[in-house]
Amino acid sequence: MKKVTLILGAFLTLFMVSCEVNGVDGRDGFDGIDGIDGRDGLDGLDGQDAPLPKVIDVEGTFTLDNDYGIRHTFDDSIEVLETDVVLVYLLWDQADGSDGQPIDIWRLLPQTRLLDQGVLIYNFEHTFVDVDIFLEADFDLGTLAAGDTDNQVFRIAVLPAESTSGKSSVDKTSITSVMAYLGVEDKDVKKVQLK
Structure with missing residues (x-):
């Protein structure tokens, strides 16, 4: 018990010595030079004038x-952060709608096809600057039919990190679910023709 009292007394003494009631305050330092103003950023997702999340065809x-690869570089109208989720869908087919209008059928990449030549994979990789969409196969890609290579349409959806960090979830395999979650309609989708 004497040891505990001795140790507690030593800490209390140290504490009291380190606290000065009538000590001298230090002088204020010099003000620094003002920095250069930065560019205004985009409004956040919670703002009333927030931009629509980006979906591009x-x-x-x-x-x-x-x-056997195509690249889309995001332009200045789209800000993609390193923490954002980028999804790519392939326009797989079209079905006839009840109103006579075609209904697009989209599949999330990577997508695998079993062909007579072997296995063909539509795949992608991305940064916050661009998206590379490419073909992979266990055979010579030069033997592919034009229907597998020409005028292929891909839908790129950028999910802001804020929308994916909460408890609510979205079925990322369904472009319809992703677009509904983001509040984007087909008329809002930007179209880009790559060379």
């Missing part, structure tokens, strides 16, 4: 010249 052709 890109169309391109896979050839030997582009090494």
